[in-house]
Amino acid sequence: MRFPTRRLVVLAVVLAVAALVMPPAAERHADTSLVKVQTAQAVDHPRDVVWVLCLGSDARPGQRLTGTRADAIQLVGLNLKTGAGTMIGVPRDSYVDIRGHGRNKINASMFFGGPQLMADSVARMVGVRPDYVFTTGFLGFRGMVRAIGGVTVYSKFAFSDPVRPQGYHRGKNRLNPFQALIFGRVRHPLPRGDFDRSANQQELLRSILRRVRAHEQQPGFMERGVMASVNYMDTDLAPSELYRLAQAVTGIQPGKLKGCVVQGPTGYVGGASVVFASLGQARRLGNDARKDATLNHGC
Amino acid sequence: MRPLSRALPAAALVAAAALVGGCTDHSGPAARPSAAASSTAPSTASTPPAPESVPFKVVVTRVSGKLPDRSRPALEANVRKALSAYVDGAFLAGDYPRTDFRAAFGVFTPGAARDARRDQDLLTNRRLGPSTESVRATRRTAYLSVLAPYKVAAGVTAKVDLVFVVERGDRTAQRVRLAGRLLLTRDKSNGWSVFGYDLHRSQTPRSDS
Numbered sequence: 001m002r003f004p005t006r007r008l009v010v011l012a013v014v015l016a017v018a019a020l021v022m023p024p025a026a027e028r029h030a031d032t033s034l035v036k037v038q039t040a041q042a043v044d045h046p047r048d049v050v051w052v053l054c055l056g057s058d059a060r061p062g063q064r065l066t067g068t069r070a071d072a073i074q075l076v077g078l079n080l081k082t083g084a085g086t087m088i089g090v091p092r093d094s095y096v097d098i099r100g101h102g103r104n105k106i107n108a109s110m111f112f113g114g115p116q117l118m119a120d121s122v123a124r125m126v127g128v129r130p131d132y133v134f135t136t137g138f139l140g141f142r143g144m145v146r147a148i149g150g151v152t153v154y155s156k157f158a159f160s161d162p163v164r165p166q167g168y169h170r171g172k173n174r175l176n177p178f179q180a181l182i183f184g185r186v187r188h189p190l191p192r193g194d195f196d197r198s199a200n201q202q203e204l205l206r207s208i209l210r211r212v213r214a215h216e217q218q219p220g221f222m223e224r225g226v227m228a229s230v231n232y233m234d235t236d237l238a239p240s241e242l243y244r245l246a247q248a249v250t251g252i253q254p255g256k257l258k259g260c261v262v263q264g265p266t267g268y269v270g271g272a273s274v275v276f277a278s279l280g281q282a283r284r285l286g287n288d289a290r291k292d293a294t295l296n297h298g299c
Numbered sequence: 300m301r302p303l304s305r306a307l308p309a310a311a312l313v314a315a316a317a318l319v320g321g322c323t324d325h326s327g328p329a330a331r332p333s334a335a336a337s338s339t340a341p342s343t344a345s346t347p348p349a350p351e352s353v354p355f356k357v358v359v360t361r362v363s364g365k366l367p368d369r370s371r372p373a374l375e376a377n378v379r380k381a382l383s384a385y386v387d388g389a390f391l392a393g394d395y396p397r398t399d400f401r402a403a404f405g406v407f408t409p410g411a412a413r414d415a416r417r418d419q420d421l422l423t424n425r426r427l428g429p430s431t432e433s434v435r436a437t438r439r440t441a442y443l444s445v446l447a448p449y450k451v452a453a454g455v456t457a458k459v460d461l462v463f464v465v466e467r468g469d470r471t472a473q474r475v476r477l478a479g480r481l482l483l484t485r486d487k488s489n490g491w492s493v494f495g496y497d498l499h500r501s502q503t504p505r506s507d508s
Binding site: 035039040 | 360361362363364407408409410411413414415418421422442444445446448449453454456458479480482484485494495496497498499500501502503
């Protein structure tokens with residue numbers, strides 16, 4: 001490793017000062033020493049690349065989580081070997097073909113056929129079939145964020161909301177669970193509405209990853225987080241599989257977790273606001289990231 | 300596999316190692332050789348009896364979910380069995396001097412074992428093996444954080460702290476410390492397998508030997 005000249009000079013000065021102020025060796029007790037420390041890390045998971053469909057259900061208290069519409073739709077690819085990842089955001093109002101139900105908003109797939117049909121609709125749109133589907137609701141999301149002690153997001157836009165008296169600033173925002181939920185839900189104050197909201201949801205996922213990676217070595221932290229997922233998330237993964245996946249996901253580097261939102265013009269069908277999502281772009285993103293969960297050609 | 304580049308910067312590790320006293324043996328109860336020493340250190344007719352190691356202390360310290368009190372001793376025993384198999388194969392057991400440590404990872408999942416073989420200079424006594432006469436553990440602790448959603452443990456993080464004294468005949472004995480996390484899940488035979496590790500190792504001459 002090369003040291004810049006300036007750093008070498010500083011080091012020389014520090015050593016010189018230390019030599020002057022330290023007592024002679026004979027009077028010192030060697031109670032510290034420099035020890036070379038080596039580290040090694042690895043987490044084994046049966047798959048090198050995992051695709052997870054993360055859904056935010058709009059179920060109200062008392063409603064079945066997977067029997068209502070999905071308002072947040074993020075297809076997340078994780079390369080557990082390289083530490084890279086891809087998030088493909090699908091606008092909830094995307095007007096698409098739903099198997100067996102004709103054309104409708106994609107988020108209605110959840111209402112018609114639960115997570116399986118939702119996964120099918122997203123797979124037909126993007127061309128990538130998810131390995132797992134995770135669904136959570138408002139309370140569940142807050143519970144999971146609470147379990148990890150809140151998150152810090154980097155917002156592209158400043159906006160206000162009653163849950164955060166100081167407002168959401170451009171840049172860094174430390175959010176409690178409720179504020180985090182609102183960050184992923186609001187769209188009216190955002191310039192591009194649903195598209196920017198989807199990008200905010202991706203930033204939330206990134207912030208959760210940052211938080212988990214920062215605390216994964218804290219005893220009990222990972223277990224607490226996975227326990228919250230078991231409690232608040234709908235998945236058919238056994239707890240031991242979820243635990244293993246969660247541990248493996250901490251190898252994903254937030255800086256290498258890229259996000260794109262499928263774009264398209266908005267319009268109206270039968271009086272309802274819809275997005276005519278670009279299937280060409282969705283397929284291109286899917287083709288780019290399918291094998292290695294890495295976007296090599298941008299959005 | 301997680302890229303090694305994610306490791307903490309070397310300077311910070313060096314400083315941390317100095318701060319936590321990486322060069323001195325802790326002299327607490329766990330560091331004293333015990334009469335109830337491990338039976339893992341082998342003795343053969345051609346070598347003097349191996350020095351005794353301290354017992355492996357494995358304790359459940361945190362539970363997410365619910366784990367009945369009556370289940371804890373069995374869990375601790377089963378995890379101790381898996382961890383001991385690794386520690387014995389990697390450091391304590393076998394006829395020294397030796398160079399083959401590949402069998403140390405029998406309780407690792409196949410993928411983790413593959414990664415561990417790549418990292419075996421750090422995870423085993425391979426580098427010192429050819430000049431080693433005997434190894435004994437002066438500290439062996441594992442504190443367990445347990446995921447138990449349905450009153451049954453589904454996953455465990457073992458925070459381990461292992462200190463070995465490697466005797467090398469006329470050469471200076473070495474103190475090897477291996478600490479960090481071992482990640483475990485149940486295997487098909489209802490035992491425990493290591494599917495991940497996040498360990499750091501330091502080695503210093505043992506000045507009082």
